[in-house]
Amino acid sequence: MSVDWPRFAEIISAHQKFILTSHIRPDCDALGSILGLSGVLKALGKETVVVTGDPTPPNLAFIDPEQEIKTLGEDITAAELEDAEVLIICDTSAFAQLGPMSDVVRNTKAKKLLVDHHMGEDELGAEIFKNTSAAATGRLIVEIAEQLGVPLTPEIATPLYAALATDTGWFRFNSVSPTTMQIGAKLIEAGARPQDIYTELYEQDSLARLKLRGTIIARTETLLDGRLAHTHVFRDDLEKTGAEPTDTEDVINLTLGVKGVEAAVIFVELPDGRFKLSFRSRCDLDCSQVAGNFAGGGHKAAAGASIDGPFEVAEKTVLDFVCQAMG
Numbered sequence: 001m002s003v004d005w006p007r008f009a010e011i012i013s014a015h016q017k018f019i020l021t022s023h024i025r026p027d028c029d030a031l032g033s034i035l036g037l038s039g040v041l042k043a044l045g046k047e048t049v050v051v052t053g054d055p056t057p058p059n060l061a062f063i064d065p066e067q068e069i070k071t072l073g074e075d076i077t078a079a080e081l082e083d084a085e086v087l088i089i090c091d092t093s094a095f096a097q098l099g100p101m102s103d104v105v106r107n108t109k110a111k112k113l114l115v116d117h118h119m120g121e122d123e124l125g126a127e128i129f130k131n132t133s134a135a136a137t138g139r140l141i142v143e144i145a146e147q148l149g150v151p152l153t154p155e156i157a158t159p160l161y162a163a164l165a166t167d168t169g170w171f172r173f174n175s176v177s178p179t180t181m182q183i184g185a186k187l188i189e190a191g192a193r194p195q196d197i198y199t200e201l202y203e204q205d206s207l208a209r210l211k212l213r214g215t216i217i218a219r220t221e222t223l224l225d226g227r228l229a230h231t232h233v234f235r236d237d238l239e240k241t242g243a244e245p246t247d248t249e250d251v252i253n254l255t256l257g258v259k260g261v262e263a264a265v266i267f268v269e270l271p272d273g274r275f276k277l278s279f280r281s282r283c284d285l286d287c288s289q290v291a292g293n294f295a296g297g298g299h300k301a302a303a304g305a306s307i308d309g310p311f312e313v314a315e316k317t318v319l320d321f322v323c324q325a326m327g
Contacts, residue, residue, distance in 0.1 A: 003129050003130065003131050003140070003143070004129065005129070005143060005144065005147040006147070007127075007129075008113070008129050008144065008147065009147050009148055011086065011111065011113065011127070012041070012044070012046070012086075012148060015046075015085040015086045015111070016046060016047055016085060017046075017047045017083060017084050017085045017086070018041055018046055018047065018048045018049070018084060018085070018086045018087070018088060019048075019049050019051060019081055019084040019086070019087040019088070019104075019108075019110065020034040020037055020038055020041075020048055020049070020050045020051070020088050020090065021034065021050075021051055021052055021053075021087065021088070021089055021090070021098070021101050021104075021105075022034050022052055022089065022090045022091045022092060023052075023053075023091060023092035023094075023097035023098060023099075024052070024053045024054040024097060024098065024099035024100075024101075025054055025057075025246075025276075026052055026054060026056065026057070026060070027060075027166065027167075027249070028060060028063060028159075028162040028163050028165075028166040028167070028201070029091050029136045029137050029138055029163040029164075029166060029167040030052075030090065030091045030092070030137075030163075031052075031056060031060060031063050031064065031069065031159065031162075031163075032063060032138050032159035032160050032161075032162045032163030032164075033090040033091050033115070033136075033137040033138050033140075033141050033159075033160070033163050034050050034052075034069070034088075034090050034091075035050065035063065035064060035068060035069065035159040036138060036141040036142075036145075036156050036157075036159050036160040036163070037088065037090065037115070037141050037144065038050050038068060039153065039155055039156035040141065040144060040145045040148060040150045040156060043150045043151075043153075043156075044148060044150065049070065049076070049080075049081065049084070050068050050069045050070065051069070051070045051071070051072055051075075051076055051081065051101070052069060052070075052071060052072070052101065053071075053072055053098060053099030053100035053101040053102075054071065054099060054100075055071045055074065056069050056071075057244070057246035057249070058244060058246065059201070059204065059209075059244075059246060059247075059249075060201075060246075062200040063158070063159050063162055063200075064159075072100045072101055072104065073100055078103065078104050078107075081104055081108070082108075082109075084108065084110040085110055085111065086110050086111045086112075086113060087104075087105065087108050087110040087111070087112050087113070088112075088113045088114075088115060089105065089112065089113070089114050089115070089116070089124065089126060090115045090116065090137050090141075091115075091116055091117075091118075091137040092116060092118065093114060093116050093118055093120060093121030093122060093124070093128075093130070093297070094120075094121070094122050094296075094297055095122045095124065096122075096295060096296075096306075105124060111127070112124060112125055112126035112127065113126055113127050113128075113129060114126040114127070114128045114129065114130065115129050115130070115137060115140050115141070115144070116128075116129075116130050116137055116140075117130065117131055117132055117133075117134040117135070117136060117137050117139070117140065118130075118132065118288075118297055118298060118299065119132050119288050119297065119298075119299070120288070120292070120297055133177075135164065135167060135168045135173070135175040135176055135177065135180045136163050136164045136166075136167035136168065136180075137163065137167075138159075138160045138161075138162075138163025138164045138167070139164060139179075139180065139183050141160055141163075142160060142183050142186065142187070151190075152186065152187065152189075152190035152191075153190060153191065154190065154191025154192065155191075156190070157186075157187040157188075157190035157191050157192040158187075158191070158192045158193070158197065160187055160192070161184065161187040161188070161192035161194065161197060162197050162201070164180065164183060164184055164187065165184070165194070165197065165198075166201065168180060169253070170198070171184065173301055174301060175299070175301065206243070206247075208241050208242040208243040208244075208247065209243050209244075209247040211241040211242075211243065212233070212237060212238065212241040212243035212247050212248070213247070213251050213254070215233070215237050215240075215241065216231050216232075216233050216237075216248070216251050216266070217231070217251070217254060217255075219231045219232060219233075220255050220258075222258070222260075222261065223319065223323055224323060224326060225260075226258075226260040226261065227260065227261065227262045227263065227283075227326065228261070228262070228263050228264070228265070228319075228322060228323065228326060229255040229256070229258060229261045229263070229264040229265075230255075230264065230265045230266070230267075230315075230319060231251075231252075231255060231264075231265075231266050231267075232266065232267035232268070232269075232275075232311065232315070233248050233251075233266070233267070233268050233269065234269045234311075235269045235270075235271065245268075248266070248268045251266065252264050252265075252266040252278045252280050253280060255280075256280055256282060262281065262282055262283035262285070262326070263279070263280060263281040263282070263283060263285045263287075263322065263326060264279070264280045264281075265277065265278070265279055265280075265318060265319065265322060266278045267311065267314065267315060267318070269309075269311070270306070273308075273309045274306050274307065274308050274309060275306060275307050275308075275309060275311065275314050276304065276305075276306050277291070277294060277296065277304060277305045277306060277307060277318060278302075278303075278304050279291055279298070279302065279303045279304065279305075279322070280301065280302050281300065281301050281302075282301065283326070285322070285325055285326050286300045286325075287299065287300060287301060287302055287303035288300055288303045289325075290303065290305075290321065290322060290325055291303035291304055291305040292305075293305075293321060294306065294307050294318070
C-alpha cells in the first residue's frame with residue numbers, strides 16, 4: 001500500500017512545533033513510534049512534545065530512558081499544548097483509544113496528521129498516512145526517516161525495533177514479510193540490540209506479575225471443541241497478587257499455545273467496571289471485525305475493544321458472538 005511520504009515531508013518542512021501522541025494503555029508500537037518519530041524530527045531541528053493519555057507502563061519504561069513521554073494531566077496540561085503547529089497521532093485511528101487526549105485532538109488548532117497501520121478510522125479531521133499491510137507503525141516511522149533523509153541512530157532505532165518486534169510477536173506472526181525483516185535489519189545496523197530489548201521486555205517479570213499470570217491461566221476454558229479459549233481477570237486479582245494493570249498485557253497469547261486452540265478472548269476488568277476485551281486468532285476469524293462489533297478495532301490476528309459489565313452478561317454476549325463468527 002503506497003503512502004504519500006513526499007506530502008508528509010512537505011508538511012514537516014513547513015512547520016516547527018509538533019505534538020506526538022498515541023493510544024491509551026500504550027504498548028511498544030505506540031511508545032516506540034512516537035519516540036522514534038520525535039528523534040527523527042529533533043534531528044531536523046524541530047521542537048517536539050511527546051504526550052499520551054496514560055502513563056508509560058513500568059515494564060516498558062526502558063524504552064524511554066530520558067523520560068521524554070509526558071502524561072496529560074500529570075506532567076503537562078492541555079493549555080501547554082496550544083501553541084503546537086502540527087499534532088501527529090500514531091498507531092491508532094480511533095477517538096475512543098485516545099482517552100484524555102481526545103479532547104486535545106478535537107479542540108486543537110494545529111494541523112493533524114495520522115500515521116497508522118490499523119484498518120478503519122474515525123473522523124479525526126486528520127490528513128491520513130496509513131499502510132494497513134505494514135506489520136507495525138514503527139515500520140512507517142523508519143520510512144519517514146528515510147523520506148526526510150535522517151540517519152537512524154541507536155536512540156531512534158531502539159524504540160522502533162521494540163515496536164516492530166513486539167507487534168510481530170517477535171517476527172513470527174503472519175504479518176511478517178521480507179520488508180519487515182529488512183526494516184529489522186536496518187534497525188540492528190543502526191544500533192538496536194535485540195537481546196537487550198528482549199531481556200527488558202520478557203525477562204524482568206515481578207513475582208506479582210507471575211502470580212497474576214498463574215491466576216489468569218488457571219481460569220482458561222475452551223469452547224467449540226477446544227477451538228476457542230477464553231479467560232478473565234478482575235480488579236481484586238490485582239490487589240490479591242500485588243500486580244499492576246499492565247501485567248495483564250500479552251497473557252492472552254499464552255492461551256494460543258494450547259493444542260487445538262485457534263482463537264482466544266480475555267476479559268480484563270477496568271476501574272470503571274467495564275471490561276477491556278482482547279482477541280487473538282490464528283484461523284479465519286477476523287479479530288478486527290469482531291472487535292468492531294464492540295466499538296473496537298485492530299488487525300485480523302489481534303484486536304481489542306471494551307464492553308459494559310456485569311461480567312456474566314458481558315462474557316455471554318462476547319463469547320456468543322465469537323462462537324457464531326467462528327461457526
